[in-house]
Amino acid sequence: MKVLEIKNLNVAYKNKEKQVFAVNNVSLSINEGDSVGIVGESGSGKSTLAMAILRLLPESSTEITGTIDYKGKDLLKMSTGEFNEIRWKELAVVFQKSMNGLSPIHKIGSQIEDIYRVHVPKISKQKVKEKILSLFKLVNLSERVYNLYPHELSGGMLQRVSIALSLIHQPPILILDEATTALDVVTQGQILSEIQKLEEKIKMTRIMITHDMSVVATACKKVVVMYAGKVMEVGKVQDVLLKPTHPYTQGLMKSFPSLKGEKTELRGIPGFMPNLADQNKGCIFAPRCSFAKEKCHKEVPKEIEITHGHFSACHIYGGDFN
Ligand code: ATP
Ligand code: MG
Numbered sequence: 001m002k003v004l005e006i007k008n009l010n011v012a013y014k015n016k017e018k019q020v021f022a023v024n025n026v027s028l029s030i031n032e033g034d035s036v037g038i039v040g041e042s043g044s045g046k047s048t049l050a051m052a053i054l055r056l057l058p059e060s061s062t063e064i065t066g067t068i069d070y071k072g073k074d075l076l077k078m079s080t081g082e083f084n085e086i087r088w089k090e091l092a093v094v095f096q097k098s099m100n101g102l103s104p105i106h107k108i109g110s111q112i113e114d115i116y117r118v119h120v121p122k123i124s125k126q127k128v129k130e131k132i133l134s135l136f137k138l139v140n141l142s143e144r145v146y147n148l149y150p151h152e153l154s155g156g157m158l159q160r161v162s163i164a165l166s167l168i169h170q171p172p173i174l175i176l177d178e179a180t181t182a183l184d185v186v187t188q189g190q191i192l193s194e195i196q197k198l199e200e201k202i203k204m205t206r207i208m209i210t211h212d213m214s215v216v217a218t219a220c221k222k223v224v225v226m227y228a229g230k231v232m233e234v235g236k237v238q239d240v241l242l243k244p245t246h247p248y249t250q251g252l253m254k255s256f257p258s259l260k261g262e263k264t265e266l267r268g269i270p271g272f273m274p275n276l277a278d279q280n281k282g283c284i285f286a287p288r289c290s291f292a293k294e295k296c297h298k299e300v301p302k303e304i305e306i307t308h309g310h311f312s313a314c315h316i317y318g319g320d321f322n
Contacts (some may be wrong), residue, residue, distance in 0.1 A: 002069075003173060003205050004030040004053070009066035011048050011057065011229075018277045019063075022048040024229035024284070026066075027303075032172070035199065035206040037216035037237070039252070040226035043273055046209045047095075049226075050177045052076075053207075054093050055083055070173075089119045092171040094179035098162035102150045108161060109146035116168055135164035138194045140187060156183050163191060170202045177209040192219040213253075217241055225249045228273050228284045231303070235310030245312040247289045283315065291316060 011023035023045045030036055038046050051057050053068055055075065068075040070091070075083065102111055113128045133143055139160040150158065159182060166174060174195075180188040196219065198204060208220060216223050216237060223240045225233040225248065233246040244250045251269035271288035274280065283289070286296040295315050304317040315321050 001032045002029055003032045003034075003071070004028075005067075005069040006030075006049075006053075007067045007069070009049070009052060009068065010064065011045070011052050012063045013048075014061050014063060020276045021279065022229050022276060023052065026226075026229075026231050028224060028231065028234070030205060030207065032205055033199065033203050034222055035196070035220045036208065037220035037223045038207065038209045038226060039211070039213065039216060039223060040232075041252075041269075041273060042211075043228075043276075044226040045229040046226055047177055048229075050093065050175050050207070050209060053175065054087070054091060056093075088115070088166075088171070089169045090171050091173050091175070092166040092169070093175040093177065094159075094162050094166045096178040096181060097155070097159070098179070099150065099158040102158075104150055107147050107149055108153070112161070112165055112168070115165060119169060131168065132164070135167055136161075138167070138198070139164045139191050156187070159183060160187075160191070163195075167195075167198065170198075171204065173205050173207070175207045175209075178211070180215070181210065181212065188215070189218075195219075213241065225252065228280075229276060230284050231313060232285065233310075233312045233314075234303070235306075239307065239310045245306050245310070245317065246285075246314050247291050247316075248285045249312075251288075283313075293321065295321065 006026060006028045009023055009026045010021070013020040013022055026049060038049070040046055052064055053075065057064065064076060109129065109132060112132050116128050117123070133146065136143060136145060141157060141160050141164065145153065145157065145161065153161065159179065163179060180191060183191070192215070195206065199206060210216060220237050223235065223237050224231055225240065225246065227248050232248045233240055233244065240249060241253065244253050255269070269288060274284060274287060282297040282299055283301050286292040289296065299315070301313045301315045301318060303311040303313045306312050306317060
C-alpha cells in the first residue's frame with residue numbers, strides 16, 4: 001500500500017535576485033513498510049525534499065509546486081491545524097543536531113514529557129516515563145539521562161535523545177536526515193537494527209538521507225539517487241548498488257571501493273554540480289557524464305524502467321541513443 005506519493009515536486013529558494021531550483025520535478029512512490037535511502041552528493045536537494053514533506057520550508061522565501069499525498073491527502077494543501085495534528089504523531093523527523101533547540105533550564109525527561117503530552121494530554125506521569133525509558137533503551141541511553149540537563153549530555157547522546165523522541169508516537173513515517181551520521185559506527189548499527197525491529201512490529205516506513213552507502217546497504221530496502229535536485233535512479237538496494245544503471249550512480253559507486261569498509265564520503269566524480277540558479281534544458285548530469293551525446297544536452301530524460309521496480313532517468317535506456 002502506498003503511504004507517500006510525491007508527484008512533480010519542485011522547490012525553489014527565492015533570494016533577492018535569483019532562484020535556486022533545489023528540487024526539480026521529483027516524483028516518488030513510497031509504500032508502507034519501505035525503508036528508503038536517499039543518497040547523492042552534497043547540495044543535491046535531499047534535505048530540501050525532506051523539509052518539503054515536513055512543511056518546514058519558509059513560505060516567504062520558497063516556491064513549492066507539485067503534490068505530496070499522504071493517505072489520500074495532499075500534505076502541501078492541509079491547513080496548519082490539520083498538519084500539526086499529524087506532525088510528530090504520524091510524520092516524525094530527525095535532523096543532524098536536532099536537539100539544539102532544547103531548553104537549557106529543564107531536565108531532558110520533563111521536556112520530552114511535555115512534547116509527548118501535546119498529542120496525548122491525559123496520560124499519567126508514570127506511563128510517559130515508562131515509555132520514554134523504553135525508548136532510551138532502544139537508542140542505548142541509560143535511564144539517568146532522564147534527569148540530566150541538556151548541557152550534561154554529549155552531542156551523540158543528544159542525538160540519541162532526538163531519535164528516541166521521534167519514535168515516541170510510533171509514527172507511520174520516520175524521516176532521518178543524517179540523523180545517525182555523527183554517531184560512532186557501533187552505536188549507529190545498534191540503533192538502526194533496533195529501529196528495523198520496531199518497523200516490523202508497527203509497520204513503520206523509514207526514509208533515510210545519508211552519505212553512507214554502507215548504511216543504505218545494511219539498513220534500507222530501496223534507494224533513491226539524487227543529483228542536482230533530480231532523481232537519477234530508484235530501485236531495490238541490491239539492484240541499484242550492485243547493478244547501477246545511471247552513469248551518475250555508477251560514478252558514485254566507484255567512489256566506494258568496498259561497501260563493508262570504513263565510512264566514506266561521496267566523492268570521485270570529476271567536475272562540479274551545475275549552478276542550480278539556471279534552468280537546465282537537457283539531462284542535468286550531462287556536463288559531467290562521460291557517455292553524454294547531443295541528445296543529453298537537449299532533452300530531459302524520462303525515468304525508464306530497466307527491470308521491475310528499477311528506474312533510471314538516462315537516455316542510454318531510451319532507445320534511439322546512438
Ligand atoms: P547535503 O548533503 O550537504 O546535506 P542536500 O542534498 O541536503 O545536501 P540541500 O540542503 O537540500 O542539499 O540543498 C539543495 C540546494 O539548495 C543547494 O544548492 C543549496 O545550496 C540550496 N539551498 C539550501 N537551502 C537554501 C536556502 N535557504 N536558500 C537558498 N538556497 C538554499
Ligand atoms: Mg542535507
